[in-house]
Amino acid sequence: MKSGNALLRHRAILYVLLMSVVVSGCMLSPDAKSARYMDSGKKLLQSNDPGRAILQFRNAARATPNNAEVYYQLGLAYVAAQDLNRAGASFAKALELNPRHAPARLGLAQVMTTATNPAIIRDAQRRLQALVQESPDGVAALHALALTELKLGDPSGALLHLERALSAAPKELSLAVTLAQGKLLEKDPKGAEEVLQKACANLPKSPDAAIALGRFFVLENRTTEAERQFRKALELDPGETGARFNLATLENQSGRKQEAEQEFKRLSGSSDKTYKPVYAIFLFQEGRRDEAVREFERLAAQDPGDRLDRTRLVMAYRATNRLADAQQVLEKALKGNPSDLDALLQRGELFTEGGKYAAAEADLNRVRNQQSDSPEVHYALAMLHKVRGEAEMQRQELNEVLRLSPSLLPARLDLARSLIRSNASKAALTMLDAAPPAQQKMVAFVETRNWALLDVGDYAGAQQGVAEGLRAAKTPELLSQLALLKLRARDYAGARASAEEALRIQPTDLRAMDLMVQSYVAQKSAPMAIQKVQEYAARSPKSAPVQFYLGRLFSQAGDLAAARKAFNAAVAADRNFIPAITALAQLDLDEGKTAEARKRLDGLLAIDQGNVAAHFMIGQIEFAARNFAAAAEQFRTVAEANPRDGIALNNFAYALAESGRIDEALKYAQRAKEVAPASADVNDTLGWVMYRKGVYASAIQYLEGAVSKNNTALPKYHLAMAYIKAGQDKRGQEVLDAALKMDSHLPEAKMAQQILAEQRAAPAKK
Secondary structure, three states, X not given: OOOHHHXXXXXXXXXXXXXXXXXXXXXXXXXXXXXXXXHHHHHHHHOOOHHHHHHHHHHHHHHOOOOHHHHHHHHHHHHHOOOHHHHHHHHHHHHHHOOOOHHHHHHHHHHHOOOOOHHHHHHHHHHHHHHHHHOOOOHHHHHHHHHHHHHOOOHHHHHHHHHHHHHHOOOOHHHHHHHHHHHHHOOOHHHHHHHHHHHHHHOOOOHHXXXXXXXXXXXXXXXXXXXXXXXXXXXXXXXXXXXXHHHHHHHHHOOOHHHHHHHHHHHHOOOOHHHOOHHHHHHHHOOOHHHHHHHHHHHHHHOOOOHHHHHHHHHHHHHOOOHHHHHHHHHHHHHHOOOOHHHHHHHHHHHHXXXXXXXHHHHHHHHHHHOOOOHHHHHHHHHHHHHHOOHHHHHHHHHHHHHHOOOOHHHHHHHHHHHHHOOOHHHHHHHHOOOOOOHHHOHHHHHHHHHHHHHHOOHHHXXXXXXXXXXXXXXXXXXXXXXXXXXXXXXXXXXXHHHHHHHHHOOOOHHHHHHHHHHHHHOOOHHHHHHHHHHHHHHOOOOHHHHHHHHHHHHHOOOHHHHHHHHHHHHHHOOXXXXXXXXXXXXXXXXXXXXXXXXXXHHHHHHOOOOHHHHHHHHHHHHHOOOHHHHHHHHHHHHHHOOOOHHHHHHHHHHHHHOOOHHHHHHHHHHHHHHOOOOHHHHHHHHHHHHHHOOHHHHXXXXXXXXXXXXXXXXXXXXXXXXXXXXXXXXXHHHHHHHHHHOOOOHHHHHHHHHHHHHHHHHHHO
């Protein structure tokens, strides 16, 4: 057994050894620490783990904040993580520290070539030209320079630089692919094919080269040769998922559904996560939605932590109207992680669809507070503002989306449509013309731009746009635009032909249907228009919008029985179709069926609690029954939803006055006067409120204005009472007599007569 002194000595030695390790670690120089972090980061980047590599390079930057190479490597890691904004910032920081750092100069320029802003692309071009001048055979710089030239509409310059780069690196496939794309832009498909054939010859064992040539053959509609190349790629590498996906897509487009399905199914079992969902997507596109949902469920269960799989499953549930299932998935995710921003974003979108606007706003604002630079959350907020009818706020959010992501076409088109609806089509055109050139050739873009051109009266431009669009695809929207142009030229038969062609493609297209109706009405053939719409309605019995449209036509023609039948057909097609329910309730009211109308409207509010039309009509029912307090609450909802609606404000004010809430009534009557200063009804209400407050001179002023524009009994009774209270009995008697001749059964008739009698009896009492 060791003595106590020996044990102490061993402990002392151990302590010294441990301290020497700790001290040596702490005494590492910042450069040594940085070098360790850099070495670790590079290894992680090589093993395709950019997320952890970024952390290591950040540690290196903290250790040596003035080292340009550290920021260059951090930029490369961000590129690998596809975070190009931060990559550009890192390369820029490297150049701030060392303006001559050539790799950082190239990296920044390459990131800039991905921009959509022409000014940024031109800046990238200048930077790359300087690099090429310094190093004429720099393949990466030549390639990037060619990409800027292609984006700026200079394919000839791009081809020269690509050919120079390819001669320096003949086995660089990406150069050959870009050169082929450039030749296609120059309308030289033969030259493009030669480039790709040569690449295949230089790389005989490369499946990627075979795939590139196969894709070219697809573009040229040479499907047999394309399939041969994709199969060749699979022979070279049976696990090549890109080749299998291209083959399956080709088989699907060729109508070989069974073969395509087998290939998509094989891809769903591969280790490549990119292609795992393709089988489910195929099933969905084939209309086999239940099978598709089960496949999405399988993928989500296979990897519960994969947010992308969860997102796809939620989208599938939403598309099949399984909103409760979608919400359950998201609630489960948020229970596990309340800060899961992806789940919050999707739940916010789900709440928007379900009309739960306050809950949607709460979720989306939480996401925005954490990720203010996320275009997705701003787009979701724009959709929320759209369904709320908040057009200005919708446009603000869409502008923010485009600031953050200028290439997001749906946001640009939504913004253009909103501007068109608000009579700002010139602004819409300016904004559309700033889109990336490639997007401007897309059919959806052309369709939207045509509507803006039509709205500003540029019919020649619209005609050209329609012609260009139709050369690419015959869509119902383009055909409707053609019909509109023909209507304007009074070519009614031609307009009708274009509209009916659109309806052959999409029998429920209401815009095309309305244009067809207009062509008949212009030729004084309204009955034929209704007959045609009846035929389309008979072919689409499950389309609530078509049945409703037919009902509106019957209503306009005065055939209310037929209108009711059509509106009922719309509700049979979709029991929650609000416009048809509202129309039926209005018919009930017009026919004096108050109880039926009220029952229908209560059911409507159960579907859509904030439905303004339902609240307005219930307010009318309560008002007619002289339940003024109840009417006021209904009109309050309408007025709060539409604070610039003069009719709603006026009705609300009048109901408040009749229920004895005079001061509040005055506030809303004055607001109604601001919105609709010339309205006889508004002047009548404001005058009546002044009368109820005892301000008779002001009451007479407003009521005289009302009577001058509205020669009916009610305002006359109001004016008569105001005259009497102001001591002008003779004038009051004259107006009262005129009102009694019009309608002596109104409650105000008895009221006015009583006030006159009291006024005349007053001196006798004295």
